[in-house]
Amino acid sequence: MSKIVEGLLYSDSHEWVKVDGDVAIIGVTDYAQAEMGDITYVDLPEVDDEVSQGEDFGALESVKASSELYSPVSGTVVAVNEALEDAPELVNEDAFANWIIKVQMSDKAELESLMDAAAYAGITG
Amino acid sequence: MEDNLKMTCLYDKHVALGAKMSPFAGFMMPIQYAGITEEHLAVRNHVGMFDVSHMGEVFISGSDAESFVNHIFTNDVRGLAPGKILYGMMLYPTGGVVDDLLVYRCFEADTYLLVVNASNIDKDYAWMLDNASGYDVVIDNASESWGQIAVQGPESEKTVVDVLGITGAASLGFYEFFDSEWKGGRMIVSRTGYTGEDGFELYASPESIGEIWDMLLAAGVAPCGLGCRDTLRFEAGLPLYGDELSADITPVEAGLSMFCKLDKDGFIGKDVLVRQKAEGTEKKLVGIEIHDKAIPRAGYPVELEDGTEVGVVTTGYRSISLDRSICFALVKSEYSKLGTPLWIRIRKKVFPGEVVKKRFYQTNYKK
The missing domain is CATH 3.30.1360.120 (Probable tRNA modification gtpase trme; domain 1)
Incomplete structure (x- = not known):
């Protein structure tokens, strides 16, 4: 059974969002990292890149497969977690502690389309 | 299930x-x-x-076993001593590959064991039967046993x-x-x-x-x-049927000519290999290394600097033993020389790399 954190929002493509004012802190869920297996590479966007809800902004790579990352919100990338460039395995170690990007949201109303922890537990249970 | x-x-x-x-x-x-x-x-x-x-085991026996195996197999089993094994391929008349396999020269008289890929057992067995007319052989698909x-x-x-x-x-x-x-x-x-x-x-x-x-x-x-x-x-630079070998890829294109004995009597597909050896091929299987941690995967395009597509990745990994991002790719032959700069498109980015030897890892076989 994978871990789910209360108080975060979730996409059906297994990203989590922590809302900090107008900024969305985005990572992947424990379920996603467990499905991937050993993550060997995180393909990150660059600061100032524009992202759109539901569009891919990067990818996780395991030995065997790559899995695209989809942005749960639209906006501008204001930070990327550069620690993942050298240590992609951090996502396996703690998927919720190791965020991937931070996005300055252009439309906070998009958050309403995301799931809460209970709803997300429903699709991964 | x-x-x-x-x-x-x-x-x-x-x-x-x-x-x-x-x-x-x-x-x-x-x-x-x-x-x-x-x-x-x-x-x-x-x-x-x-x-x-899951691998398939097909036994071939009978007075014509040697000539039959040599007819469908690219390597040469003439004079192969009992207890010896050869790697090679079965080809279509087009030179494309039916399967790659091991041939064991069994200790019983006039008997060979052919070990074939699981995905191809039925196709291979049918292929052997279809090409056995005129040969005194018994073909026994014993895979289930x-x-x-x-x-x-x-x-x-x-x-x-x-x-x-x-x-x-x-x-x-x-x-x-x-x-x-x-x-x-x-x-x-x-x-x-x-x-x-x-x-x-x-x-x-x-x-x-x-x-x-x-x-x-x-x-x-x-x-x-x-x-x-x-x-x-x-x-180790070994091909996988379905990725580096298929009905559309010949052994010459895949760099496996050393397992095709063109000096033996006709085997199925030989004519095409002889022509390809003489005239060259349109495409060739190469190794490519990119200088980044991004991972080239099967199906990703191989390009020139100006974006012209010249090939496709067949298998790729961030190599576990070597910590290098490497792949096999089928590319137009004019770009197959060692050291040729090539680019691989990975999602939205393009990564520069170069042609390297396909045997990425120094193998440690028993001498």
């Missing part, structure tokens, strides 16, 4: 070990147990074992001798085998594998294979899945 998927004789043991199971070649197969990286390193550094019971375990890694000889008591294994050379017994049943022991390491492949009845698996497991041999089987064979 999906309909029509077959199970090997070790299926229940994989499930009990908690393996991640997935369909492969019509079988439900273990992809990984502890994890691909850990299993890969067990084989490179110590010893690991694979359930390869045999289980198979591959024991691979630098400690494989010690494991096979000490744990299983197969003392004769120590004196086998690479690509040699002998007939043996396991509790009264027939067992074939060969010094072969698909990892780039020293190793053995053991063929026996499904019941015997179950016992052997349990003994190896109890002795601490790491169970290894198809995930690391692919990373290991890839690093």
Whole structure:
């Protein structure tokens, strides 16, 4: 059974969002990292890149497969977690502690389309 | 489980070990147990074992067995001594590959064992039957009667001798085998594998294979899945049917001419290979390394600096043993020379790289 954190929002493509004012802190869920297996590479966007809800902004790579990352919100990338460039395995170690990007949201109303922890537990249970 | 998927004789043991199971070649197969990286390193550094019971075993016997095998097989079995093994391919008349396989020259008179890919058993068997007219041969698809375990890694000889008591294994050379017994049943022991390491492949009845698996497991041999089987064979520069070989790729294009004996009498597909050797081919299989941690995957385009597409990746990994991002790719032949700069498109980005040798990893076969 994978871990789910209360108080975060979730996409059906297994990203989590922590809302900090107008900024969305985005990572992947424990379920996603467990499905991937050993993550060997995180393909990150660059600061100032524009992202759109539901569009891919990067990818996780395991030995065997790559899995695209989809942005749960639209906006501008204001930070990327550069620690993942050298240590992609951090996502396996703690998927919720190791965020991937931070996005300055252009439309906070998009958050309403995301799931809460209970709803997300429903699709991964 | 999906309909029509077959199970090997070790299926229940994989499930009990908690393996991640997935369909492969019509079988439900273990992809990984502890994890691909850990299993890969067990084989490179110590010893690991694979359930390869899904592979096909076809026996060919009869007074024309030698000439028939030589007719359908690219390598030359004339004069091959009992106990010796050859790698090669069966070809269509177009030069495309029906399958790649091992041919064992058995100890019985006029008898050969052909070990073929699981995904191709039915197709191969039909191909052999279709091409046997005029030959005095019996073609016996015995795949269902045999289980198979591959024991691979630098400690494989010690494991096979000490744990299983197969003392004769120590004196086998690479690509040699002998007939043996396991509790009264027939067992074939060969010094072969698909990892780039020293190793053995053991063929026996499904019941015997179950016992052997349990003994190896109890002795601490790491169970290894198809995930690391692919990373290991890839690093060693070995092709996989379906990726680097297919009906649309000839052995000359795949760089496997050394397993095609063009000086022997006609075999199916020979004419095309002779022409390709003389005139060259449009495409060639190469190794490419990119200087980034991004990973080239099967299907990604290979490009020139200006974005012109000149090929496609067939297999690629962040190599576990070498920590390099490398791949096999089929490219237009004019871009196949070592050192040629090529670019690989990975999602939205393009990564520069160059053509490198396909044998990425220094293999450690028994001399």
